[in-house]
Amino acid sequence: MESDLISNLPDEILGKILSLAPTKEAASTSVLSRRWRNLLGLIDSLCFDESVVVYPNEEEEATRCSHLFFDFVDKTFALLSKTPTINKLSLSHIPRRGRDDDFSRVNRWIWTALERGLTELHLHATPRDHGLGFxxxxxxxxxxxxxxxxxxxxYRLQVNRVFLPALKSLSLLSNLLDGPNYGLLLDGCPVLEDLLITxxxxxxxxxxxxxxxxxxLRRLVIIAKLSDIQATHVFLKAPSLEFLDYSAFVTNEYDFVDLDRLVEARLDLMLFDSSVYDEHVYYYDSDNDCYYDDGRPEGVSAANITGLVAGISNVTTLHLSPESLELFHLCCESMPAFNNLLTLSIESDESQGWQAMPILLESCPNLHTLVIKGLVHRVTSRCGDACPCSPDEHKNKKRRIVKEDEEICCLSTCQVKVLEISEYGGxxxxxxxxxxxxxxxxxxxxxKVCVDADANNNSGEFLRANLLSLPRLSSKCNIVFI
Known part of the structure; x- marks a missing residue:
């Protein structure tokens, strides 16, 4: 008979293993043997998720099952009455209308865990009824x-006083918080380093x-995608901030101040009405014998990201989504100098243009690495000399003429030593x-070129051969495929 290696482990090790599993599954191991019956009391991490319960269609049965879930959590805490330490509690449940005792039971569970030295708490409430807060x-x-x-x-907060002197990481995910309670929560975290807001x-x-x-605060992630509500002012002041990931619809005014320590920023900016890009008109300038687009689409002028861009100008690494890159052109009144920027990463999309690329590259005198995900972008006459594109000849009767005496190409003065291209389709x-x-x-x-995964072996070899045959201005330039 083969030996049971798991059962031979010490009780303390088995308790750690059970702490990694959902608590309901950990509790089910008590039926394995007499020894496993008492191991539940050794776990220090609790995970209760009511969403894994499959509810029948009938409301009475759903309510009954929810009642069983709450009873199960109560019994589990009773079994853990002698557990000295609870490190982590994760609770996802469905509040029931008219059951005020649910509130007291949940608060009692949390308080019990806090009394035993709780260091990590994750709470999620998904109501069956619209607007039922917890x-x-x-x-x-x-x-x-x-x-x-x-x-x-x-989950909602109504607090008179907040003091969490050890809290370093706070995540507020689609909470129904008002300004005063949110302010009290943030002010009561004197050592907060990581903040996530959705x-x-x-x-x-x-x-x-x-x-x-x-x-x-050192790390901040904001995801605000409320497309039907337009804010007018965004304020950010974090003198210790090192990383910023900001994804939101653009607004009228930004005050991004005291971000001198910011090292890396990721921007995913969006317009409220993306349809302003759908119709783009070009006109012909007979004096200069070239075509230009019609400038800022109607409705974009109200958005102004100048304060945002100026606030992050000290970064060494900057990532821009396709729409963010175009909004640098449409909604930024002046481009600051990015003197510390070493790595610029952009994503391209066939519906978004590169109009901001020339002035952006000229504003990065020490740029070392340029990373581009996808080279296909919307063709406009304002991409300048960052690309060789010109407006579609079928839409324009004359092609744009580039004169020899025009300004020096922005790429010619660029100090980029490393160019990384991904999703190259050839x-x-x-x-x-x-x-x-x-x-x-x-x-x-x-x-460095990463060929599109959809290309088969033969076409991939053809793409590589085409790239290797291109002339290079720099004698040190080496093309590698990854």
Whole structure:
């Protein structure tokens, strides 16, 4: 008979293993043997998820099953009455209308875990009924041990005082928080380093994503996609911030101040009415014998990201989504100097243009690495000399004429040594763009190209051969495929 290696492990090790599993599954191991019956009391991580319960269609049965879930959590905490330490509690449940005792039971579970040194707490409430919020007890926000806190879904706060002296990580995921309670929560976290805010609730007003002021904050992620609600002012002040990931619809005014320590920024900016790009008109300038687009689409002028761009100008690494790159042109009144920028990463999309590329590259005198995901972009006459594109000849009766005495190409003065291209498909437009890069970037030393995974082996070899045959201005330039 083969030995049971798992059962031979010490009880303390088995307790750690059970702590990694959902608590319901960990509890089910008690039927294995007499020894396993008492191992549940050794776990220090609890995970309760009511969403894994498959409810019948009938409301009475759903209510009954929910009642069984709450009873199960009660019994589990009773079994853990002698457990000295609970490190982590994760609770996802469905509040029931008219059941006020649910509030007291949940608050009691949290308080019990806090009394045993809880360091990590994740709470999520998903109601069956629209607008049914779940309120937390005021006493829960004076913990001396809590290091990580996540509030998600319908959890609401009504607090008079918040003091979480050990809290370093806070995640507010689509919460129904108002300004005063959010302000108290943020002010009561004196060592907070990591803040994640998502506001995607269809019936929630923007709050947390509009105002962030925290002296110790080092990492901030904001995802605010409330497309039917337009804010007018966004304020961010975080003198210790090192990383910013900002994804939101653009607004009228940004105050991004005291971000001198910011090292990396990721921007995914969006317009409220993306349809302004659908119709783009070109006109012919007979004096200069060239075509230009019609400038800013109607409705874009109200958005102004100048304060945002100026606030992040000290970064060394900048990532831009396709629409963010175009909004640098449409909604930024002046481009600051990015003197510290070493790595610029952009994504391209056939519906978004590169109009901001010339002035952006000229504003990065020390740029070392340029990373581009996809080379196909919307063709406009304002991409300048960052690309060789011209407006579609079928839409324009005359092609744009580039005169020899025009300004020096922005790529010719660029100090980029490493160029990384991903999702390269080898189309005529992409090959033309690569040729333009290789002929203009005189400091280029390494070109890394990742060929589109959809290309088969034969076409992949053909794409590689085409790229290797292109002329290069820099004698040090080496093309590698990854």
């Amino acid at each position: 309120y937390l007890s005021r006493e829960l926000f004076t913990s001396n041990t809590l290091v990580k806190l996540t509030l998600s879904g319908e 506001e995607t609730h269809p019936w929630a007003l923007p709050c947390c994503a509009l105002y962030v002021e925290s002296a110790p 189309s005529f437009q992409e090959l033309k763009q690569m040729k333009h890069f290789l002929e203009k970037l005189e400091c280029l030393e390494t070109v």
